[in-house]
Amino acid sequence: MNKKLAVLALGGNALLRSNQRGTIEEQEQASEDTMRNLIYLLREGYELIITHGNGPQVGNIMMQNDAGQIMYDLPAMPLDVCVADSQGSIAYIIERQLRNVLRDAGIQKDVMSIITEVMVDINDPAFKNPTKAIGKIYPKVEADKLAAEKGWIFKKSPKVDDGWRRVVASPTPLDIFNKEVIGSIARGGTIVIAAGGGGIPVYIDEKNHVRPAEAVIDKDLASALLASQIGADEFYILTDVPYVFIDFKQPTERKVEFLNKKDTDQYLADGKFGEGDMAPKIKACLSFIEKGGRKSVITEATKLEDKKYGTKITMEYED
Amino acid sequence: MNKKLAVLALGGNALLRSNQRGTIEEQEQASEDTMRNLIYLLREGYELIITHGNGPQVGNIMMQNDAGQIMYDLPAMPLDVCVADSQGSIAYIIERQLRNVLRDAGIQKDVMSIITEVMVDINDPAFKNPTKAIGKIYPKVEADKLAAEKGWIFKKSPKVDDGWRRVVASPTPLDIFNKEVIGSIARGGTIVIAAGGGGIPVYIDEKNHVRPAEAVIDKDLASALLASQIGADEFYILTDVPYVFIDFKQPTERKVEFLNKKDTDQYLADGKFGEGDMAPKIKACLSFIEKGGRKSVITEATKLEDKKYGTKITMEYED
Numbered sequence A, B: 001m002n003k004k005l006a007v008l009a010l011g012g013n014a015l016l017r018s019n020q021r022g023t024i025e026e027q028e029q030a031s032e033d034t035m036r037n038l039i040y041l042l043r044e045g046y047e048l049i050i051t052h053g054n055g056p057q058v059g060n061i062m063m064q065n066d067a068g069q070i071m072y073d074l075p076a077m078p079l080d081v082c083v084a085d086s087q088g089s090i091a092y093i094i095e096r097q098l099r100n101v102l103r104d105a106g107i108q109k110d111v112m113s114i115i116t117e118v119m120v121d122i123n124d125p126a127f128k129n130p131t132k133a134i135g136k137i138y139p140k141v142e143a144d145k146l147a148a149e150k151g152w153i154f155k156k157s158p159k160v161d162d163g164w165r166r167v168v169a170s171p172t173p174l175d176i177f178n179k180e181v182i183g184s185i186a187r188g189g190t191i192v193i194a195a196g197g198g199g200i201p202v203y204i205d206e207k208n209h210v211r212p213a214e215a216v217i218d219k220d221l222a223s224a225l226l227a228s229q230i231g232a233d234e235f236y237i238l239t240d241v242p243y244v245f246i247d248f249k250q251p252t253e254r255k256v257e258f259l260n261k262k263d264t265d266q267y268l269a270d271g272k273f274g275e276g277d278m279a280p281k282i283k284a285c286l287s288f289i290e291k292g293g294r295k296s297v298i299t300e301a302t303k304l305e306d307k308k309y310g311t312k313i314t315m316e317y318e319d
Helices: A024-036 A039-043 A055-072 A079-105 A140-150 A179-187 A219-229 A261-269 A278-290 B024-036 B039-043 B055-072 B079-105 B140-150 B179-187 B219-229 B261-269 B278-290
Strands: A004-010 A046-052 A111-115 A117-119 A132-138 A153-156 A164-168 A191-193 A200-204 A210-212 A234-239 A244-246 A254-256 A258-260 A295-300 A311-314 B004-010 B046-052 B111-115 B117-119 B132-138 B153-156 B164-168 B191-193 B200-204 B210-212 B234-239 B244-246 B254-256 B258-260 B295-300 B311-314
Touching: A004 A179, A004 A219, A024 A079, A039 A046, A039 A079, A046 A079, A046 A179, A046 A219, A055 A079, A055 A132, A055 B055, A079 A111, A079 A191, A079 A200, A079 B079, A079 B111, A079 B117, A079 B210, A111 B079, A117 B079, A132 A140, A140 A153, A140 A164, A179 A191, A179 A219, A179 B179, A210 B079, A219 A234, A219 A278, A234 A278, A244 A278, A258 A261, A261 A278, A261 A311, A278 A295, A278 A311, B004 B179, B004 B219, B024 B079, B039 B046, B039 B079, B046 B079, B046 B179, B046 B219, B055 B079, B055 B132, B079 B111, B079 B191, B079 B200, B132 B140, B140 B153, B140 B164, B179 B191, B179 B219, B219 B234, B219 B278, B234 B278, B244 B278, B258 B261, B261 B278, B261 B311, B278 B295, B278 B311
Parallel strands: A004 A046, A004 A234, A046 A191, A111 A191, A117 A200, A234 A295, A258 A311, B004 B046, B004 B234, B046 B191, B111 B191, B117 B200, B234 B295, B258 B311
Antiparallel strands: A111 B111, A132 A164, A153 A164, A200 A210, A244 A254, A295 A311, B132 B164, B153 B164, B200 B210, B244 B254, B295 B311
C-alpha cells in the first residue's frame, strides 16, 4: 500500500466544546470523540500527524499562574513556558485517548507527542501591531502597572467595563523545529502529535541564541508550514463547520465543496470568507497547496468519514 | 567513530538550586549551567538521552491549580495532567538552553523533547502503601473533606502543626512508551529529552484501555529502565554529590570511586548508602547493569569533565 501522509490541525470543538470550562472529563471526552473520527483515515492507509490549538487551556494555565502568585507567592511563568505546559498536557490527553481508540479498533500503531518550538522573525511587522488578547482581564490601574513593569501592551476588552487585556503579536511561522524527525517518525508508522498551540515561538538573537518571542502563532499557519516542510500529501483543518461558506450567516450564504487557487484568491480579495475566523484557515490551506501540497480540506471532525462533506481546496479543480 | 549511547538522569541542583523558588530565570540559568557540562560527553562521541526530575516544578503547578480553582473557579487538573504540564515546560527549558550551549560550542545537533507515559502495574504493592507526599499542605478539616470526596490518602506533615499532605504510590516502572523510537532518534544523532519526572504513570485496565495511575514514578528507576530497554551503553545519575559515600555524614564516611555488583549488594543490605536518598539511585544503577548495561555513574553534573570524579558501578571491577 502506498501510504499517504496527512497533517490534521484540530481546532474548535475538537478538544473542548465552546460552552465548557475545561474539566479533565470534558477534555478527555471531546478528544476521544475526535480521535474516533480519525480511524477512517487510518483504515484508508494514511499516516497521520496531529496538531492542535491551545486557546482555552493556555488561558487557564496563565490564570492559574496569576492565582498561584497572588495566593502562594509562586513565581509566575512567562508565556512561552505556559505554552510549553499546554503542549505537554493537551498532547498527553490526545495521545492517551487515541491509544484507547486504536486499541478498541484493533489497530496496532504507536503515538508520540513532541514539544515543538517554531521560528519567527523578531522583525516581523506583527510585533509592531500586537492583536492577540491573552490571559486575565485587568482593571486599568493594574494594567498600567504591568505595562510599566514588564513592557506588556494592553487593549480595552469589549466585554468588561474597565477591563484591559494583554495583547501579543501573531507573527508568521518560518520554520518548525525538528521537522525532519517529525516527518520521519510519522512515515515510519507512529502517529505524531506536534506543534501544539501553533508552537512555542522563538527567534534567533544577535548572539545566535534561540530566544522566546512573547507572541502566539496561528496554529493553522504553523500546521500548514509543518505539512509543507515535510512534504505531506494532504492537510486537514478540523473545525466547527462541515463546509466553508461564502457570505457565512448572510442571506447570500452558500456552501462551497471545491475551491481552486484562482477562485479562492478572488473570494479572499472580496472578503467573502469572514475575516476573523475562516479567512486565516483558507490562507493556511492555500499556503500548503501553493508549496506543492496536493489537497487541503476544511471540515468538522465528525464529517471525516463521509467524503461528501468538507471543502476541498486544490490548485486546479479536479475533473 | 563508534558512537556510544548514554542516558543521563538530571536531578538535584541540575535544574533548580535547592534554595530557589523556581523563577524562570533560575530555571534557565541552572539548566544552562548543567547543559554546558554535557559538551564533554558530546565531544567524546556520545549520543545522549536526557531525563529529568520535576519535583519543585510539578509541586508549583499543583499549587497553581489549587489557587486557580479557589480564585477563579478554574477546573483543577489531576496529577497525571500536572505531570504532563511539567514535562512540557521543563523539557522546553532544557531544550532551548541546550540548543544555545550547542550553538556556542559549534556543535551541529538537534534536540527533541518527548512527552512520555510509563506503564505500571495497578496491582503493584506500592499502591497499598502510598509514600510520596505531593501538593499543598492542608489543615485536617480540609484533608478529611478531600479524602471523602476524591479518595485521596493523607499523612501528617512533620513540618507543620495540623498540616496534612496527600500521599501517592511510587510503583515500579515496567515499560517506557515509545522506547524504540526514542532510541532510534537518539542513535540517529538527535539529543532526546524524555521520561520527565519519571514519566506519566499509566496502567492497562480491564477494558484494555490505558488509564492514568494516581502515582509518581521514581525518575532514576524510570531512566534506568529506559536505558536498559534501548540498550544504552552507559547510565548517568547527575545529583548533588561528586561521589557516592559509604556512611554519608557519619564519622566513618568514605567516598567510593568504583563499585561492583557484589559489593554494592552487600552495602545495600547493610544500609550503608542512606535509605531515603542514595540507596534508590544505587538500585537504579544496579538494575541497569544487571540487564546488560556496561557502566553506571553517579556524580555531579559539574564533575562530568573530570574523569577522576564520580562513582562508577559495573558488574565486575575493571582492571
